[in-house]
Every structure is written in structure tokens, then in C-alpha cells.
Amino acid sequence: MKVGYVALIGRPNAGKSTLINKLLGEKVAIISDKPQTTRTSILGIKTTEKGQIIFLDNPGIHKPLHGLNKRMMNFVFSSLETSDLVCLLIDTTLRFGHGDQFVLDSLKDLKIPVILLINKVDIIKKDKILPQIDKYNKLYPFKEIIPISALRGTNVDILEEKIFENLPEAEKMYSDDEVSIQSQKFLLSEIIREKVLHHVREELPFVTATFIDTIEDRPDAKDGRAGKFIQARIFVEKDNQRKIIIGRRGSLIKTIGTEARKEIEHILDAKVYLDLQVRVKDKWRDSANVLDLIENQ
Ligand code: GDP
Ligand code: MG
Numbered sequence: 001m002k003v004g005y006v007a008l009i010g011r012p013n014a015g016k017s018t019l020i021n022k023l024l025g026e027k028v029a030i031i032s033d034k035p036q037t038t039r040t041s042i043l044g045i046k047t048t049e050k051g052q053i054i055f056l057d058n059p060g061i062h063k064p065l066h067g068l069n070k071r072m073m074n075f076v077f078s079s080l081e082t083s084d085l086v087c088l089l090i091d092t093t094l095r096f097g098h099g100d101q102f103v104l105d106s107l108k109d110l111k112i113p114v115i116l117l118i119n120k121v122d123i124i125k126k127d128k129i130l131p132q133i134d135k136y137n138k139l140y141p142f143k144e145i146i147p148i149s150a151l152r153g154t155n156v157d158i159l160e161e162k163i164f165e166n167l168p169e170a171e172k173m174y175s176d177d178e179v180s181i182q183s184q185k186f187l188l189s190e191i192i193r194e195k196v197l198h199h200v201r202e203e204l205p206f207v208t209a210t211f212i213d214t215i216e217d218r219p220d221a222k223d224g225r226a227g228k229f230i231q232a233r234i235f236v237e238k239d240n241q242r243k244i245i246i247g248r249r250g251s252l253i254k255t256i257g258t259e260a261r262k263e264i265e266h267i268l269d270a271k272v273y274l275d276l277q278v279r280v281k282d283k284w285r286d287s288a289n290v291l292d293l294i295e296n297q
Contacts, residue, residue, distance in 0.1 A: 002051035004167035007080050009103065010089030015119045019089065019150035020044050020055055023160065045174050050164045052172045056083065080107075085143075085166045086114045087159075092124055092132060092147070096139075104140050113143040113166050117159065122149040185212040187267070192232055192260045192276070199252060200244055208245075209235040218273065226270040235281045242278045253278065 008016050024044045046053040080086060086107060090100065107114055116136055121129055129147050136145055144162050148155040189210040196208050214231040236242050246253045253276055261274040 001170060001172055002164045002167040003054075003170035003172055004052075004084030005054045005056060005082055006085045006087055006163055006167075007056045007083040008087045008089060009080070010117075010119075011091065011094075011100070014089040014091045015150040016089055019117070019119070019148070019156070022150055022153050022156050023053075023055070046160070047172070047174070048160075048164075051167065051170075052174065053160075053163055053167065054173065080110060080112065083112055084168060085163060086110070086112050087117055087163070088114055088142075089117045089119050089150075092118045092120050092129075096135075107140070114140070115159070115162060115166070116140075116142045116145045118145065118147045119150050121147045122152050122154065185215065188212050188215075188230065188264055189232060191263050191267075192234065192256070195256045195260045195263075196234060196245060198259075199256060211235070220271050227273065228264075228268055228270050229273045229275070230264065231275045232277070234276060234278045236278065237281065239280050242280050245278050 008020065010016050023046055044055045046055070088103065088107070090096070118129070118132055118136070133145050133147070136142065143166060146155055146159055146162065148159060150156070189212045193208055193210040196210070200208075211233045212230060213233060214229065216229040218227045218229040219225065220227045234245060236245065244252070245256070247255075257274050257276050260276075261272050264274065265272045
């Protein structure tokens with residue numbers, strides 16, 4: 001069997017969550033067109049007859065700027081050290097910048113094979129792809145360079161094949177049906193955060209964090225069907241942001257709650273009562289307490 005850890009890295013919005021979802025065929029990572037929606041590394045597992053790939057989905061690599069980004073950097077590099085292979089995902093529609101160079105420089109020291117994935121090739125002209133491959137070939141000794149469309153699934157099968165080729169021989173580490181071992185609370189909190197971001201993307205790009213306080217069994221009073229009572233908190237930095245999320249007479253928080261509840265009901269296959277509270281926590285991004293809360297749930 002081929003078994004190993006694969007770190008998936010790339011700038012925010014490169015398409016990491018989309019690719020993970022396509023590879024695993026299940027919603028394990030939150031997708032948003034706002035950067036930095038993935039803050040905690042998410043472990044997804046792909047098991048086939050060839051073996052087992054354990055994916056580490058990483059927050060985008062940034063130069064450390066404030067508390068959150070320093071921690072994000074630690075996640076990125078701690079997961080790289082335990083990886084057998086790195087998949088570096090780039091967005092073909094963006095220019096190669098300082099940040100990308102910084103990533104390549106960091107990778108050079110690691111001595112782990114790197115596969116470069118040129119993503120979103122569905123939105124560029126075909127004749128633009130080969131010159132890009134040439135350019136990246138000169139920049140770094142990549143093990144492979146694969147143009148892909150994470151969204152459409154183009155070349156994702158080839159990627160899977162190449163990943164297996166580059167993994168060591170080992171015994172499986174997880175049972176065949178384990179797709180993701182992230183906690184259920186984390187998954188649910190990410191669903192709520194995704195709904196918030198979809199509605200307030202312009203006003204508050206990076207200031208929301210969500211946290212599940214309670215999940216309790218509560219059968220439906222009428223028909224006795226399985227039910228869950230879930231309490232969650234949405235953190236923002238300022239009172240005006242709290243007001244935006246709540247909306248006029250609570251209209252927006254109601255919409256967010258309904259959308260999140262429907263999706264959670266689908267996942268848990270139970271009737272859900274969702275109680276959402278919006279809390280102001282000044283500078284939560286630098287607060288180790290809140291970060292611990294989110295990461296350890
Ligand atoms: P992440 O921040 O790296 O996890 O990026 P996401 O997976 O959340 O994707 C960011 C945005 O890019 C979303 O709007 C995706 O739909 C879009 N996207 C991802 N992959 C592709 C692709 O192959 N083609 C196109 N056209 N869009 C993509
Ligand atoms: Mg993501």
C-alpha cells in the first residue's frame with residue numbers, strides 16, 4: 001500500500017478547499033471567495049485500492065503580520081514537516097508575486113518532493129498553459145507540474161495517480177470509511193461561518209469566528225423524531241459589525257440561521273434547533289483565548 005501525508009498549500013483563494021472537496025467527494029472544507037476562510041488545518045483522507053492519502057489542508061501562507069497570522073504560519077510549517085509530499089496550488093489567473101517566491105524559498109530547505117498544481121485552467125486560453133509550465137520549471141525543481149481545474153475536476157485523477165507514485169510503502173493508518181477526522185463541532189461552526197461570510201463579505205471580510213457551545217439531543221416534541229439543540233456564538237470585533245450581522249430587526253441573522261440550520265439538518269439527519277448569538281470581542285484575532293477556543297473545539 002502507498003500511504004502518506006500530503007500538505008496542500010497555496011495562497012488564500014487558490015482553490016485548496018475546492019480541490020479537497022473534489023478529491024474526497026464530500027463537503028469537508030468550507031469554500032468561500034473571501035480569502036482566509038480556512039483557519040485551522042483540516043485533515044481529509046482518501047482511501048482507494050492503491051492506498052491512503054492523508055491530506056492536510058492549510059491556511060494560506062502569509063508573512064506574519066499579527067497574532068493570527070503567526071499562528072497560521074506555525075500550522076503551515078508544522079504540517080509541512082510531517083508531510084511526505086507537498087502540493088503547491090497556484091491560481092493561474094494571478095501573477096507570481098513576492099509571497100509565492102517566499103513560499104518556494106521556504107520549501108527549498110525542506111527536502112520534501114513538491115508537486116506544482118496550476119489551478120483554474122478552465123478560465124484561461126489553452127495556449128497560455130504551456131508557457132506557464134516552462135516558466136515554473138525554471139523556478140524550482142518540481143517533481144511534477146500539473147495544470148488542473150479543481151472546480152471542474154480536470155486532471156484531478158492524474159493528480160491522484162502522481163500523489164500515490166510519490167508516497168512511501170506503508171500500512172493504512174485509518175479505516176476505509178474515515179473521510180475526515182475533524183471534529184463535528186468544528187465542521188458545524190464552519191458551516192455557520194460560511195453562511196455569515198456569504199452575506200456580509202463586503203462589510204466584514206475577516207472578522208468573524210464561530211464557536212459551538214452546545215450540541216444536545218432533543219427529540220421533536222410533536223412526532224418524537226430525532227432532534228438536536230445547538231447553541232453557537234459568532235464573534236466580531238466591533239459593535240457596528242454585530243449590528244450588520246443581526247440586520248434590520250434581526251432579519252439577517254434569521255436568514256443566516258435558517259440557511260445554516262438546513263445544511264446542518266442535512267448533515268446530522270435530524271431536526272435542528274439553532275440558537276445563534278453574536279458577540280463583540282475586541283481584537284479577537286490577537287486573543288489567544290478565542291483562538292484556542294476555535295482550534296480546540
Ligand atoms: P482556498 O482559499 O484556497 O480554500 O480557495 P477555495 O477553494 O475556497 O476557492 C476560492 C474561489 O476560487 C472559489 O470561488 C472557488 O469556486 C474558485 N475556484 C476554485 N478552483 C477553481 C477552478 O478550478 N476554476 C475556477 N474557475 N474557479 C475555481
Ligand atoms: Mg479554503
